[in-house]
Amino acid sequence: MVHEEIELKGHVIDSLTLSKVLDAIIQSGGTYEIREFRIGKTRAEPSYARLWVSVEDRASLDRLLKELGHYGARELPARDADLRPTPAAGVAPDDFAVSTNLPTEIRLKGRWVPLVPEEMDRAIVVSRDLGSARPVPLYLLRKGDLVACGRRGIRVAPLRQPGGEAPRDPFVFMSASASAERPARHAIRTLADAMKAARRRKGKSLFVAGPAIVHSGGSEILAALIRAGWVSVLFAGNALATHDIENSLYGTSLGMCLADGARAPHGHAHHLRAINAIRKAGSIAEAVKRRIVKSGIMHALVTKRVPFVLAGSIRDDGPLPDVIADVRLAQEAMRAHLAGVEVAVMVATALHAVATGNLLSARVYTVAVDIDAARVTELIDRGTAQAVGIVMDAASFLAALARSLGIRAGS
């Protein structure tokens, strides 16, 4: 038998962490003794547990400690992280540690160094001077990069609740899964409060926007939010921008007239004519400048100088000249805008929501809105567990958010 003493800190009871740790020990064939256990006196106060763990042999213990590390457990005394160089560009060492979107620290030369930024599913690359650590996608690894491996010297702090670090936490007893049967109005007011708080702190609010915003008639409301300064940066694809511009040029979206719901004669070609008009102008900004595009979401972004990233996808027509066709470059463009983001609002998009979720820290207050609860569940299951789900159509959500922010916009 081999032994190790481990400790756990934080919201280990209400995040179920303690249960999972004890479970993992039992399942590995080991036993445990609880040497110390203190429960926080208030909800804000963390709990603490110290356990003496015994398992069959060294290999089992290593496997177990590796697993426990992902629940935030760390052995006492702590040891430095194992570092190994990449064998080739774009390839991690076999046993590389995979990052999560939770607050994470790496022990280097006896010091706990934070992973900055927090981003899931990356290799953890450590600087040459062992002074900092950052997450790197596999394809960006350079030959010889020092990568954290195994589980020693890596600790992760469990977060307690959906929604990221909200000002208040109304959903603490609600399951994170989305449902149309739960009242959305309060969640929208809480989001509005979070956006206001972020603005006071000079933090950013990111919007991730799908084309159903335009189809459902929400363009002008989102444009009003942008003009009022509530959107710090916007991520979308070719479709959102195209249908917004189609709407601005022809009053249609997907060929359907938004004013009266009728299908416009020959309307299915409108989106291509809209794209062609922008291609002719050279860029969306140029088309706004030349007064080809005079309203809508993209117009508001350009005139308000709010940055946006349009990421390409294989279903794109055209595409618009502003679309980044290489998805890796698009990911990098998105990543470049994330510093300072405190609130993320994902509206009516599956692809872009998951893509953005992959890049976000779990500390970001994240709200995902879709008419289809299954899409919100998918996002949460993909690791963006902090997301608060709202089941509404895009236009109704944006109208309610605008009202909560004190903006008057036609709906």
Place this chain on the structure above:
Amino acid sequence: MVHEEIELKGHVIDSLTLSKVLDAIIQSGGTYEIREFRIGKTRAEPSYARLWVSVEDRASLDRLLKELGHYGARELPARDADLRPTPAAGVAPDDFAVSTNLPTEIRLKGRWVPLVPEEMDRAIVVSRDLGSARPVPLYLLRKGDLVACGRRGIRVAPLRQPGGEAPRDPFVFMSASASAERPARHAIRTLADAMKAARRRKGKSLFVAGPAIVHSGGSEILAALIRAGWVSVLFAGNALATHDIENSLYGTSLGMCLADGARAPHGHAHHLRAINAIRKAGSIAEAVKRRIVKSGIMHALVTKRVPFVLAGSIRDDGPLPDVIADVRLAQEAMRAHLAGVEVAVMVATALHAVATGNLLSARVYTVAVDIDAARVTELIDRGTAQAVGIVMDAASFLAALARSLGIRAGS
């Protein structure tokens, strides 16, 4: 070979009726000759076709004519409907004609007599004097009732488009199936126009309401619509009334606090305490009178003297004393309120929407609202083909409808 001349009238092209008729003839092994064909010069003008049909033998011809009758074809010269007495109470003759919700006429003693009211999936019972015809559910057939059988002497007028007889018909080129990708605002404005037109003509607007109206925070908006006189009659179940009263008494719905989204301590029992309070009072009206219930949908109905039917279901708790536990009696209570209904609005209910659709004429302007497009498709597939589908959450829909009707209600 046997022959028959048939004629078709109405929107036989844009309802695909002509295609189906020709198809049916070919599939029965027959041939046809188009003797006369006039296409309406305008969309409002009906078309007309006269066909000479030839098939193998009399039996095939009868089968074919029976089928064609359901597309509105009738043979020339017309013959009276076959009438046969029921063999026993609650049992129709074997070959009984099944009614639809479309305008239908029965030929009796050389006269075309309308089926009144129009109601689908019933036997057609003819009065003793052969002067009138009405649809009767099987279980209400009395021994000896005269029932129309076969297909002779029965003609059905195809309707052209979803939504019933709307003032305008914006959806003519849209598929009837619901989708979250279509703009709802126009459909809501069209509904508001239909409700206004109905009111001018002293016609009724029926609301069919599911409990998600309360869960999503829409109670007060629906109550405002009722107080403003836009609801002529309301159909619902135990759940809608219970959660509305729960909300009025405790501020919760399904135990969730509607004001702040939190789960109320011990809130799951609230709906039962609400039911018990009404049972103690004796009825909802009495509880309103005694000021036990002071707000919400049921309060508005009672104080505004708008009739309602609460139909029982096997998932009911309690139930409230006003709930009709026998579903056949509940159907009859609903049917008793349908005369004069011109507009039907079905919000967030599957069971009650289909049940009401089963009782409605296809001429009623019908709008079905659900967050789940599949539920609207199910309604349409069940025969309520006139329904216009809107994919929205209940509270957002009601708020938008209230705005279109010029009502200011908190949302």
Place this chain on the structure above:
Amino acid sequence: MVHEEIELKGHVIDSLTLSKVLDAIIQSGGTYEIREFRIGKTRAEPSYARLWVSVEDRASLDRLLKELGHYGARELPARDADLRPTPAAGVAPDDFAVSTNLPTEIRLKGRWVPLVPEEMDRAIVVSRDLGSARPVPLYLLRKGDLVACGRRGIRVAPLRQPGGEAPRDPFVFMSASASAERPARHAIRTLADAMKAARRRKGKSLFVAGPAIVHSGGSEILAALIRAGWVSVLFAGNALATHDIENSLYGTSLGMCLADGARAPHGHAHHLRAINAIRKAGSIAEAVKRRIVKSGIMHALVTKRVPFVLAGSIRDDGPLPDVIADVRLAQEAMRAHLAGVEVAVMVATALHAVATGNLLSARVYTVAVDIDAARVTELIDRGTAQAVGIVMDAASFLAALARSLGIRAGS
């Protein structure tokens, strides 16, 4: 300040019970001291906590203890339950305790008496001799019945995981919410094992069946399961039985030919002709006996003498003579078959699944199958939290279940 010592037993950590209890104390303005805390050494072993609770005044303490009682906490020393007579037939005392579907005990004359059966959302009626307690729906309360009130002397044992008391518990780390992205095959094999284990113990397997079983082509597979003895009792509505008989008589379901997917000429009337044929025979059993119905689900039930309950709903056509039109009588008929049920399988039905869930103990191993994950979530949110969700179409599920049970059935 007033004080009370309380204790908690069971899976208080992995069910989050301890967290909720501490939270409730803090929220009530109180404080606590953990006097004793033992965590179970294995997953099967329960944990134990003893807390000293202090709050402002007696009324707050009473409110708090009432809430804590629902988490299974009980004060030390325990006191008998408060009993009060009903003020009138069908009406509970104001402060009546609402039952849950979890294992529950009532303290009467110093003894903990179990609630039998376990059924949620009922009043708890105690026998005159204080020797037994049973759940009673409000409408069945008789004048003078002794009803448990408040929270004293009532304790509830939290269950840990979805699925009821399964032989094994594969889902312990999975969220209970259903998703199409989780592998169903294992859940089906686990269900098959549970059904086999129940059969060995002479326990019953209940099937709750929706009409989509017939529409999706699963009738013959369910009939094969019945003939092989895997179905002990079946709950359904008019639609399942009607479309099954329609399929047996005409080869169609909702008028669509199941063999080749084509819409049968005039097929929409088939279900009414099927109902009329059974009405003429007098009952389904009589129609089977006279060889009018020769195949399908209902035929298998009748020939195999498996009991069934057909509960009425307001959307019913006909209805079949076997349908119980009064929903309260239907509930009672269902309840009468629940003794001995160890496994419940709910396939493609929203209404009947929730209705049955309302009657089931949380100990019953419950599986809910639907093509729409939202319906399973709704069932779980309604209190049937033990249900394991499987997102599949009905026919595919039944075929996979039949294979797991070693039955060869055409699919």
Place this chain on the structure above:
Amino acid sequence: MVHEEIELKGHVIDSLTLSKVLDAIIQSGGTYEIREFRIGKTRAEPSYARLWVSVEDRASLDRLLKELGHYGARELPARDADLRPTPAAGVAPDDFAVSTNLPTEIRLKGRWVPLVPEEMDRAIVVSRDLGSARPVPLYLLRKGDLVACGRRGIRVAPLRQPGGEAPRDPFVFMSASASAERPARHAIRTLADAMKAARRRKGKSLFVAGPAIVHSGGSEILAALIRAGWVSVLFAGNALATHDIENSLYGTSLGMCLADGARAPHGHAHHLRAINAIRKAGSIAEAVKRRIVKSGIMHALVTKRVPFVLAGSIRDDGPLPDVIADVRLAQEAMRAHLAGVEVAVMVATALHAVATGNLLSARVYTVAVDIDAARVTELIDRGTAQAVGIVMDAASFLAALARSLGIRAGS
């Protein structure tokens, strides 16, 4: 008033084309006279209509004729298409004709030249010798390319029914929209027949595959279909290939153990380790060759030498070295495999299904399978109107298809 004589040919009644043409004339303020009208004597026989159209002025007439051209109407006598050069690379002339996926002909020097291949939403570029025409995405237009403009000299043949040119057409009376309430078994058998017929003619069957195939446990069935020669080419993304290889290496998908449904310890990192292993090998083919990957879909493709395209998306982790990160290059790689495709089967993918639908001729027999009917509706609404929808989970569908093709595969 100006006049023009136009003619219409084909299934103009059952495709509603005639109705739409007459409607368009009325809406443009014009009138018409039906000069000749012949309805096909059988369903296979086309109909013919000749109309004399009168409108206010030349400009209105041009607009109208342009619209009518999209319904297949052409003026008599026919005139050549208007051709104009592109003003710049990547930009079409303002009035460029937008292609559809229907059979289309361009009139050049008095000859009707077919558009090859049929692909929607492109510019139509004509060869210098005016002998051929092809669809070109905007971004691939070269400066000076000759592009068809306006509506003259372009005719489109309406197709009649969903499913493309099926051997038989069972769905003629069914709406194209998908529903879980329709029997899928027949549609699967029809698909199997279409695949067999395609194979006899040396035609190709294309599969478009989403990762839910792996999650739902369908990998081995799809691999068996590939090994049996039923898959000619496969389109997918990084996720399908990654989770298939994750499953092959670790027995998990998204970290969930497919054999027993349990979440594997630390399983969320499995997919990244799988990607890293392939990156180390250099390619999927190399990993198969080195026996790193020994089973699953990708293994079957490589060993059977079936070509595949993995298109990148912004949500990709890793990615696998075989993934094409530039979405325009990915589109072109997909397009290069479409010649000879007669059957397209899209399973559990929204993004790739719409992307492939954008490239396919409407003549391709297309089946779209998803557990969520809304996704199939979205595909159809995006222009892939020929798609037959099947609402099933991926694994159940593949198992049923394999059985219909006579393949025995574990399910």
